Amino acid sequence: MREGTVTLTRREDYVAPSHWIRSVDLTFELEPAKTLVISRMQVEPNADRPGEPLRLDGEDITLTRVLVNGNSVSFHFDAGQLVLEKLPAEPFALEIRNTCAPGKNTQLSGLYTSGGGFFTQCEAQGFRRITYFADRPDVMAVFKVTLRADAKLYPMLLSNGNLVESGELPKGRHYAVWSDPHPKPSYLFALVAADLVCREQKIRTRSGQDHTLQVYVRAGDLDKTEHAMNSLIASIAWDEARFGLKLDLERFMIVAVSDFNMGAMENKGLNIFNTKFVLASPATATDIDFGNVESVVGHEYFHNWTGNRITCRDWFQLSLKEGLTVYRDQEFSQDMAGVASARAVKRIEDVRQLRQSQYPEDAGPMAHPVRPDQYQAIDNFYTATVYDKGAEVVRMMATLVGRAGFRKGMDLYFARHDGQAVTCDDFAQAIADANHGSALAERLDTFKHWYAQAGTPRLKAEGSFDADTGRYTLTLSQHTPATPGQPLKQPFVIPVAMGLLDAAGQPITGTDRVLVLDTASQSWTFDGLTAAPVPSLLRGFSAPVILEWDASEAELFTLLGHDTDAFNRWEAGQRLAVQRLLAAVRQGGDLVLDEAFVSALRSVLNDPALDAAFKELVLTLPSEGYLAERMAEAGEPIDPQKIHAARESMRAQLARSLHADWVTAWEQNSQTGGYRPDPVSCGRRALANLALNMLVLDGVAHGEPLWQGKALQRFKDAGNMTDRLGALAALVHGRSSLAGAALERFHAMFSGEALVIDKWFALQATAPEQDGQVFAQIKVLARHPDYSLRNPNRARSLLLTMTQLNPGAFHRADGAGYAFWADKVQEVDGFNPQLASRMARALDRWRALAEPFRSHARTAIERIAAKTDLSGDTREIVTRALA
Ligand code: ARG
Numbered sequence: 080m081r082e083g084t085v086t087l088t089r090r091e092d093y094v095a096p097s098h099w100i101r102s103v104d105l106t107f108e109l110e111p112a113k114t115l116v117i118s119r120m121q122v123e124p125n126a127d128r129p130g131e132p133l134r135l136d137g138e139d140i141t142l143t144r145v146l147v148n149g150n151s152v153s154f155h156f157d158a159g160q161l162v163l164e165k166l167p168a169e170p171f172a173l174e175i176r177n178t179c180a181p182g183k184n185t186q187l188s189g190l191y192t193s194g195g196g197f198f199t200q201c202e203a204q205g206f207r208r209i210t211y212f213a214d215r216p217d218v219m220a221v222f223k224v225t226l227r228a229d230a231k232l233y234p235m236l237l238s239n240g241n242l243v244e245s246g247e248l249p250k251g252r253h254y255a256v257w258s259d260p261h262p263k264p265s266y267l268f269a270l271v272a273a274d275l276v277c278r279e280q281k282i283r284t285r286s287g288q289d290h291t292l293q294v295y296v297r298a299g300d301l302d303k304t305e306h307a308m309n310s311l312i313a314s315i316a317w318d319e320a321r322f323g324l325k326l327d328l329e330r331f332m333i334v335a336v337s338d339f340n341m342g343a344m345e346n347k348g349l350n351i352f353n354t355k356f357v358l359a360s361p362a363t364a365t366d367i368d369f370g371n372v373e374s375v376v377g378h379e380y381f382h383n384w385t386g387n388r389i390t391c392r393d394w395f396q397l398s399l400k401e402g403l404t405v406y407r408d409q410e411f412s413q414d415m416a417g418v419a420s421a422r423a424v425k426r427i428e429d430v431r432q433l434r435q436s437q438y439p440e441d442a443g444p445m446a447h448p449v450r451p452d453q454y455q456a457i458d459n460f461y462t463a464t465v466y467d468k469g470a471e472v473v474r475m476m477a478t479l480v481g482r483a484g485f486r487k488g489m490d491l492y493f494a495r496h497d498g499q500a501v502t503c504d505d506f507a508q509a510i511a512d513a514n515h516g517s518a519l520a521e522r523l524d525t526f527k528h529w530y531a532q533a534g535t536p537r538l539k540a541e542g543s544f545d546a547d548t549g550r551y552t553l554t555l556s557q558h559t560p561a562t563p564g565q566p567l568k569q570p571f572v573i574p575v576a577m578g579l580l581d582a583a584g585q586p587i588t589g590t591d592r593v594l595v596l597d598t599a600s601q602s603w604t605f606d607g608l609t610a611a612p613v614p615s616l617l618r619g620f621s622a623p624v625i626l627e628w629d630a631s632e633a634e635l636f637t638l639l640g641h642d643t644d645a646f647n648r649w650e651a652g653q654r655l656a657v658q659r660l661l662a663a664v665r666q667g668g669d670l671v672l673d674e675a676f677v678s679a680l681r682s683v684l685n686d687p688a689l690d691a692a693f694k695e696l697v698l699t700l701p702s703e704g705y706l707a708e709r710m711a712e713a714g715e716p717i718d719p720q721k722i723h724a725a726r727e728s729m730r731a732q733l734a735r736s737l738h739a740d741w742v743t744a745w746e747q748n749s750q751t752g753g754y755r756p757d758p759v760s761c762g763r764r765a766l767a768n769l770a771l772n773m774l775v776l777d778g779v780a781h782g783e784p785l786w787q788g789k790a791l792q793r794f795k796d797a798g799n800m801t802d803r804l805g806a807l808a809a810l811v812h813g814r815s816s817l818a819g820a821a822l823e824r825f826h827a828m829f830s831g832e833a834l835v836i837d838k839w840f841a842l843q844a845t846a847p848e849q850d851g852q853v854f855a856q857i858k859v860l861a862r863h864p865d866y867s868l869r870n871p872n873r874a875r876s877l878l879l880t881m882t883q884l885n886p887g888a889f890h891r892a893d894g895a896g897y898a899f900w901a902d903k904v905q906e907v908d909g910f911n912p913q914l915a916s917r918m919a920r921a922l923d924r925w926r927a928l929a930e931p932f933r934s935h936a937r938t939a940i941e942r943i944a945a946k947t948d949l950s951g952d953t954r955e956i957v958t959r960a961l962a
């Protein structure tokens with residue numbers, strides 16, 4: 080997309096298409112240098128817009144022929160579109176021939192080559208890079224696809240739907256014909272032509288249907304596909320059981336590709352995945368990877384109904400499918416985790432992710448509503464807001480109508496809209512209409528502000544207890560700061576799950592409820608109390624808000640020690656840590672940890688009733704990025720180096736003062752037996768790794784070799800990647816002198832495993848900065864022969880890892896981190912704008928930084944903006960950042 084002119088697309092400008100394309104018959108003559116595409120379409124004029132020209136999108140492709148009903152016609156180009164005028168008023172046949180160059184497609188959008196095969200990525204606007212088409216989601220066609228290619232180089236020829244024919248062709252070529260009976264928008268088209276092998280499984284579902292499931296990978300990777308296959312089978316069973324949604328295809332395929340801009344893509348019947356989210360073996364993948372594979376396989380599978388059967392009318396409605404599908408994959412993962420405590424762990428992880436990535440977005444120059452109002456490059460709106468906040472919006476609806484009510488709403492949504500391209504309003508309406516009289520239906524219009532307004536609401540809570548009457552009054556009020564283009568905000572509907580505890584931390588019966596705040600401020604009363612209660616507010620994180628509650632230390636200790644809600648127990652611990660860390664940042668000087676905090680953490684660590692996974696979450700300090708946002712919320716300039724120093728100091732003190740407890744945690748959790756990625760063993764490995772990390776940190780600080788040696792031994796003996804990488808991380812992040820040799824050994828052990836080499840880069844990019852050494856090492860690694868910006872996973876392993884997860888290394892007082900970043904963004908922009916614009920988001924929050932960071936950051940962003948041939952994608956990001 081090398082456009083000099085930037086065009087703004089607005090939601091309110093939506094008009095239905097002038098023509099419907101009812102069917103398309105595509106033939107591909109596949110060659111990397113020049114692929115010929117023949118497209119034969121059945122076109123039907125839209126009766127509502129008679130006489131209008133047909134405008135077809137096209138990008139970086141060469142047109143060779145246009146025929147209408149077999150005759151050549153005149154055409155012209157306008158703003159990159161192919162325009163056909165004076166068309167028949169009746170349905171007609173349109174044939175287009177064009178060529179494209181997959182081997183030169185470095186953007187990885189449209190048809191491209193990777194590892195000697197052909198792959199596609201069409202969402203959002205990649206199909207126009209394959210052939211001229213009405214490349215918009217509300218034009219849905221039945222596709223038939225013929226692939227012709229060299230038989231030796233590309234033995235597997237795949238597309239959407241069912242294989243109807245295949246055979247040999249002259250000159251060593253072969254062909255396959257695929258037919259997909261379900262009408263679909265062009266963004267769901269896919270093809271693969273490559274040398275792949277597949278794991279296949281036949282299943283019969285609960286409703287008695289037979290299906291063939293296939294996972295396609297490169298020859299050496301077959302032993303890493305079992306978990307993806309099991310996850311797919313589990314996803315199919317879950318959607319049928321939980322939502323009554325069945326697989327509607329005989330064949331369902333997943334294909335792994337190593338060059339991929341995103342996580343994965345839900346193309347009808349032919350999901351294409353980043354290898355990172357398919358391949359998993361105990362030796363090469365961590366517990367987190369296993370969890371990610373399960374959730375992404377689920378996510379793409381669930382799109383088959385929420386995205387494919389019912390799709391988006393236009394791209395402003397992206398959260399219609401993404402927010403809903405993230406909600407569904409989160410629920411799936413929770414259900415797979417099983418017991419309540421494991422579900423809570425998953426919820427905490429999801430919230431941590433939301434606050435780490437979506438909150439800063441909502442507070443910065445890219446702030447946009449879940450349903451945006453305008454965009455320059457739609458690819459820039461595949462955001463944490465559309466996905467993760469969108470999922471929270473769906474979750475709030477489910478909270479307001481209840482679990483059974485939400486199922487009824489989903490049923491009505493499918494009854495009304497199956498086969499259609501619809502809007503976020505249509506979804507909310509269906510949920511409300513199926514639940515007359517519910518807390519949602521009663522205030523649907525107000526609720527929909529969640530779709531329309533950007534910014535994270537501040538929810539202020541104030542409690543007062545009247546000892547004479549035994550009445551506790553809780554007042555909740557809300558305020559949402561201005562965001563770009565939206566100075567004033569209407570109140571949101573905020574469901575606040577809560578309960579009261581007594582001073583000893585026991586739940587007070589009859590006080591658990593979901594309060595619904597839908598005005599600026601409102602009060603609720605609780606009677607019959609004998610003493611001031613401790614409120615547990617926003618349980619389970621029932622709304623994506625910032626809870627401003629002036630809790631006393633005693634209240635937070637009570638919640639951490641006793642709340643029945645695991646989320647709020649964790650949250651109380653995080654608040655206690657945040658208060659101490661920010662106090663240290665504000666006051667400067669040394670952070671001295673108090674015994675009350677240390678012993679509260681010690682109690683959690685030693686509590687036999689708590690899961691290891693939960694302990695690991697509580698004992699992990701809030702990230703530097705999260706702390707930075709808390710400062711910004713308080714209106715204080717962010718000094719990333721002070722935050723880094725304070726957090727490192729607290730880590731060192733916890734390593735020292737809990738030494739004996741870490742040893743116990745290690746001893747109790749470091750042996751998990753044969754590898755299984757179930758929640759209990761994952762939790763134990765996570766806690767053991769944290770303990771080892773702390774013990775090595777402490778050992779290095781005090782010149783004691785014992786735990787460094789143990790970590791090295793663990794690294795060598797480990798039976799799985801989680802343990803091995805955990806031990807290596809302990810050495811590297813603890814700055815042990817044993818780290819260098821261990822890193823070398825790790826690299827040699829896994830030199831053929833691209834996804835593991837990504838971890839090798841990422842691990843070094845996340846090392847806690849000290850005296851600029853980590854940043855210096857990152858620059859060295861950027862010149863490593865294994866490093867490449869061309870492969871998105873590899874590019875991200877060093878650069879996005881540093882900018883997102885290592886503020887201490889990135890934000891340097893001399894601005895060198897920003898300069899390095901600006902160079903790389905410019906370089907990547909030259910060949911992959913989508914990847915570059917992702918990387919360009921790193922300094923979104925530059926205005927919130929303290930000096931000298933702020934000035935250096937501006938200079939770096941301005942330097943990117945000054946590049947004359949900057950892509951539209953990256954230009955939108957830097958323009959908004961500087962606006
Ligand atoms: N629909 C895909 C998913 O969430 C993501 C596609 C992203 N495409 C893009 N151009 N950003 O599963």
Ligand code: ZN
Nearest residue numbers: 378382401404
């Ligand atoms: Zn999705």
